[in-house]
Amino acid sequence: DVKVTQSSRYLVKRTGEKVFLECVQDMDHENMFWYRQDPGLGLRLIYFSYDVKMKEKGDIPEGYSVSREKKERFSLILESASTNQTSMYLCASSFSRVPDAAGLIRNEQFFGPGTRLTVL
């Protein structure tokens, strides 16, 4: 079974604090993603990574940065937390974005349990 874990289920921080959200996957997946989820807006992609030390901006990268020093770990960083970053943060991973030998793209995303972040 694929397992994606996130460092915290609940987190409360103050405005201006630096916040680290950690995500680890144990299936040697190449791709990792960070989303935030807000009521009525669905999942929105913040950043993603297709390889170690590689990162790409998603749809809403402002106010966030990421780090992928090891294949299994993808960190989301809020340099200076603000109240509008209060949200549910979901990490996901998938095997690859290129077709395998059979021509299939194994891009099903497996999600972690989420981190509910509150910024006061």
Add this chain to the structure above:
Amino acid sequence: KNQVEQSPQSLIILEGKNCTLQCNYTVSPFSNLRWYKQDTGRGPVSLTIMTFSENTKSNGRYTATLDADTKQSSLHITASQLSDSASYICVVIDDGGNQFYFGTGTSLTVIP
């Protein structure tokens, strides 16, 4: 503009009853469509995956259908249980296989 629209936003049904959730999309061309179940406070878990050429896919009491001509998908839940209470999210993936379009979900509550 959201390219995946789900309806209804929320739904309450009695335990044992059936229900159908709808997903309309404009993503074209696309490679596959997925339905996820998300329990409150948890991450989404995949229920069904259908390629553009498939019409139906079942997973236990869950049956997803796809009409690529009308760009509609539905998720039918049979003999609902209290544990079916969750948010159900429709996701459409583009033909390149790397761009995911998420619906905002349908919140289902099953009451005894």
